Amino acid sequence: DSGVTQTPKHLITATGQRVTLRCSPRSGDLSVYWYQQSLDQGLQFLIQYYNGEERAKGNILERFSAQQFPDLHSELNLSSLELGDSALYFCASSVVGRVGTGELFFGEGSRLTVL
Amino acid sequence: AQTVTQSQPEMSVQEAETVTLSCTYDTSESNYYLFWYKQPPSRQMILVIRQEAYKQQNATENRFSVNFQKAAKSFSLKISDSQLGDTAMYFCAFPLRGGSEKLVFGKGTKLTVNP
Numbered sequence: 001d002s003g004v005t006q007t008p009k010h011l012i013t014a015t016g017q018r019v020t021l022r023c024s025p026r027s028g029d030l031s032v033y034w035y036q037q038s039l040d041q042g043l044q045f046l047i048q049y050y051n052g053e054e055r056a057k058g059n060i061l062e063r064f065s066a067q068q069f070p071d072l073h074s075e076l077n078l079s080s081l082e083l084g085d086s087a088l089y090f091c092a093s094s095v096v097g098r099v100g101t102g103e104l105f106f107g108e109g110s111r112l113t114v115l
Numbered sequence: 116a117q118t119v120t121q122s123q124p125e126m127s128v129q130e131a132e133t134v135t136l137s138c139t140y141d142t143s144e145s146n147y148y149l150f151w152y153k154q155p156p157s158r159q160m161i162l163v164i165r166q167e168a169y170k171q172q173n174a175t176e177n178r179f180s181v182n183f184q185k186a187a188k189s190f191s192l193k194i195s196d197s198q199l200g201d202t203a204m205y206f207c208a209f210p211l212r213g214g215s216e217k218l219v220f221g222k223g224t225k226l227t228v229n230p
Contacts, residue, residue: 002159033217043206045217058217090160103150104218106160 025093138207
């Protein structure tokens with residue numbers, strides 16, 4: 001158990017809908033990262049928050065947004081869903097703000113299926 | 116561009132034997148970390164081993180070791196005495212810098228350990 005909690009584990013929805021994925025980082029970790037894992041693109045970095053502020057942005061679509069709350073949990077909002085958004089969405093956390101010097105702890109992921 | 120390449124989409128090995136997974140990367144940085152992550156069927160990403168680029172000594176964690184060739188930008192993972200529980204996807208990962216703190220992952224190698 002990594003200590004990172006993601007909910008829901010599975011989610012099935014329809015095109016055009018909006019969903020929210022939730023992540024609670026390990027106790028004490030200030031950084032939260034969101035990754036998308038799809039069959040054709042592999043693991044893609046979406047966005048990072050550090051202590052409530054956006055720290056780095058990757059290949060995140062404009063239809064997607066995220067935030068980190070004062071209690072350090074994070075939410076990833078996906079809207080106007082398309083079939084291609086079906087993927088496994090991972091949250092990870094780390095102690096330090098710079099992932100290059102620290103280990104990432106991953107949650108079990110949220111499997112999103114868009115029909 | 117900074118990239119990570121895993122050229123072996125799938126590999127298999129007999130239980131108790133040794134297998135080596137390849138990874139090459141490209142970077143202009145001089146100091147960095149490299150990671151191997153494992154994703155078993157349970158799908159959670161687990162850190163297997165980490166190598167600091169400024170250290171000449173190859174990292175070792177029990178049955179897992181790396182062969183780090185900095186000049187060649189090669190970072191291979193050796194698994195000794197393979198066990199059935201080693202069956203998983205293995206991802207090589209590399210943190211970008213230059214203001215970006217995301218981990219870039221290779222496409223992964225699917226390893227199957229056969230009894």
